[in-house]
Amino acid sequence: MSKANILVVEDNEDLGQTLGDVLRKEGNKVSLALTGEHALTVLEKEIINLVLLDINLPDINGIELLQQIKEKDPDILVIMITALTDPKPAVNAMKMGAYDYLMKPFELDELKLNVAKALETHDLKREVKLKSKEEYPDNELFGETKPIRELKKLIQIVASTPKTSVLIQGESGTGKELVANAVHNWSRRRDKPLVKINCGAIPESLLESELFGHEKGAFTDAKILKKGLFEMANNGTIFLDEISSMQMSMQPKFLRVIETQSFRRIGGTSNIQIDVRIIAATNRNLEDCIERQIFREDLYYRLKVMVIDIPPLRDRQADIMPLAMLFIERNNKEIGKEIKGISPETQERMLNYKWPGNVRELKNVIERAVILCSEDTLLLDHLPELRDGVSKLAPSNEFPSLANDDDSLEAMEKQHIFKVLGKNNGNKSQTARILEISRSTLREKMKNYGIA
Ligand SMILES: Nc1ncnc2c1ncn2[C@@H]1O[C@H](COP(=O)(O)OP(=O)(O)OP(=O)(O)O)[C@@H](O)[C@H]1O
Ligand SMILES: [Mg+2]
Structure with missing residues (x-):
């Protein structure tokens, strides 16, 4: 059973405590609310995955509360508790989106089973969602050369820390995003979301609502509650790509979220706590950006707790041929060719070429070469930019x-x-x-x- 944030809404305090204890022992984080009002304030402040909801509450009808919860966030699982011998209200509740119901008096084992089943279904659903989003199977850091082995070792160390911030520096195309994926996938957060934000790509006017989300009714178009990227990344990792292009005006807001691990939805009145690891990437020298006053020094120091520098491809010549062979193999498979190698003359050029676009350029150059090549060896003619000594990509x-x-x-x-x-x-x-x-x-x- 995966750990979850559970809210128990039960006006009988003793019963509430007992349920809470049982669920805590299973590794969950549990909050207790005695009234519907109280439940709503908890839901406002915390990110809850599952609610155990008594139908009979002193202030609000449980069914009504269920409706409000589902309106707020349809992803929250709700298990109803009912003392009535008549199952009709419970069945109604299920029609309205409750996951299951428990009839009082129930065995604690029954409760555990029910909750576990609900969370499992939830995880499965998420997994399916995540799997279908996966781009290529080939987004893995390849290489056994010394520089890559050292890089992998460093990633492993970083990944084993629970939430240390990471700053990945490297020229364009060196593999910063691959490294960010690896930090997430090798960490204990691997089953949780990895949310990627390209700081330069989101227009400033949208950035705040994208990041923080908004409450229902926060402004005219806010017809429903919207979760922001920070909230979606809870328990997982946030990857801030191209951090140097983040607007100066946004930087203090980011810094605050990173430092307090909390934020407020637009139109919201209370802070929401989150638990995320921040990974930032840049292909510019941030110290230069600070000097030019387009990047805040305090944010820089907050991010650079751990720094991973990826050297440009020209400085790790040993990687060029193994990577080239990897890309040849992949392209062979994709377009059904059987290219076996690279002519010595071409290899020589490849080793001495500066690769301004780094691994991405190598990948593209090889892809084109494989398409052009009708022999079983890549020749200089198949790599025109190397033959002419100028990167056309650049x-x-x-x-x-x-x-x-x-x-x-x-x-x-x-x-x-x-x-x-x-x-x-x-x-x-x-x-x-x-x-x-x-x-x-x-x-x-x-x-x-x-x-x-
Ligand atoms: N070690 C590696 N093994 C396999 N593929 C790699 C490796 N390094 C980089 N690549 C490939 O090179 C391309 C560029 O990598 P990536 O997108 O991670 O670079 P980047 O540093 O984020 O670039 P940019 O600064 O332009 O965003 C990707 O297609 C990636 O799969
Ligand atoms: Mg990138």
């Missing part, structure tokens, strides 16, 4: 030419050099002419920026 993909307001001059310069080089097929003289700098300056800049 200008279109990794370095969008539209500069952001908060891009540094350096970043823009790098993007621009990339773009012009790409347009001129890597021809340095022509590129230098267009940029109105000398060839040697261009060479120098390319070296500094790691442009092949």
